[in-house]
Amino acid sequence: MIYFCATPIGNIEDISLRAIETLKSVDIIACEDTRVSLKLLNKYGIKKKLISYHKFNEAQVSEEIIKLARENDIAIISDAGMPVISDPGEVLIKKLIEEEIEFTVVPGANAGLSALLLSGLDSEHFLFYGFLEQKASARKKELESLKDFPFTLIFYESPHRVKSMLEDLLDIFGDRQISVSREITKLFEETKRGKVREILASEIKEKGEFVIVVDKAEEKEEVNIQEILRDRINSGMKKSQAVKEIAKEYNISKNELYKMSLEVQDE
Template sequence: MIYFCPTPIGNLEDITLRTLRVLRESDIIFAEDTRVTLKLLNHYDIKKKLYSYQKFNESEVSEDIIKYNEDGLNICLVTDAGMPGISDPGEVLVKKLIEENIDFRVLPGPNAALTALVGSGLNTENFYFKGFTSPKSSARKKELEAIKDLKATIIFYEAPHRVLDFLRDLLEIFGDREISISRELTKIYEETIRGKISEILQGNLKVKGEFVIICHGKEDEEIKLDIEDLLREKILKGISKSQAVKEIVKEYNLSKNYIYKESLKLDV
């Protein structure tokens, strides 16, 4: 069997009994960083063969894993922290296994996104996981523009050396929304800060550790105001109200009935 094993995101005690058993019973363990995984295995006195499985060699090593599996070996895939395949290597192997009709198991366990989401105080009923955005500001802003109108809570990951630039871009594109920032989750210096984006930027945010940013979704009132502005802007440029409706529906992939009703409220 091939197992995808979540590993602790900080505190080494956050690992399931099942995962420990599977790791002990495995023949080979493939790891994102063998040095990081070795610390975990040593902590639980697990001695196994370790091989590298990174985003740079996923396709090649996935074929090796399949061959080991065909030889009757039990294989585990782990990443440095959290769930394999979520902003970490693993997705390529899953797709190959499905394509070749090879059975596998994904074990439940630690995940930074859900841990931070529950502690954020923001809506957990509907949420969108974005993960890492582009390290370049221009590309990042385009990514943010594409999701700024989502009503769902949005989850981001960010590295410490980019988090302030990310927050500045988030403020520019999303406006001053409520957010929650968690860092060093499950570790000694775990910290969660909640408030408006501008407030957090003006505060003394410690830029150490990996960050999870939970962002409030867009309110219906915000969308309504934006639609009115967009309609008015187009109509003032000389096009008809009906044409303005058509263009906005197409450009923003919105309901035609909703945009039409909003257009009836305009005084232009």
């Protein structure tokens, strides 16, 4: 049997009794980083054969694990939290399903869900997005595709990119309500809640993994942009000024509005 086991995300005691018993019972443990995992295993007196299983060797080691699983029980763990969720494991799970090999999940700690509770934002419906692209242009494109999403959004971010991510968020989402959590379950756990501008203006300690929870987009009223444009031009406003104001007010492309303004003039 193959077991995908959750591990603590910070506090080493945040591990279930079932996970400890599973790790003690298996023959092999596949770890994202054996050095990190040894701290946890030593804490609970678990001595097993360890193999390294991370994003750079995931495809190759998945094949190895499948072969080993024919005669061994194996646990899959990541450095922190649930395997597969922004961590290695998805490649293996797909192969296990294809080859009809049995596996199960031993659930536990998760930073995204913990941050959602800490945020106080709507938890009835939400989207866990995980990490955005590292490159600024690609990240902005992703955020652009999410800005009208009607549910709470959950992002992971590294400490050295968190400020630039928040600046992009402000630029594309506007000054929306957010929550920024870091070092969840650790000694220096911290959560900041407020509008994006407010959080950016505060001191952000660039240490530890961050979870950013973003309020859902407000429902937009149905508006006739062409009618609004016509009214402003007919009231004496310059076409360029009307296009500029409406583009900002309704978050619409200036090029698109300029084409509309030509149609309005031709009427």
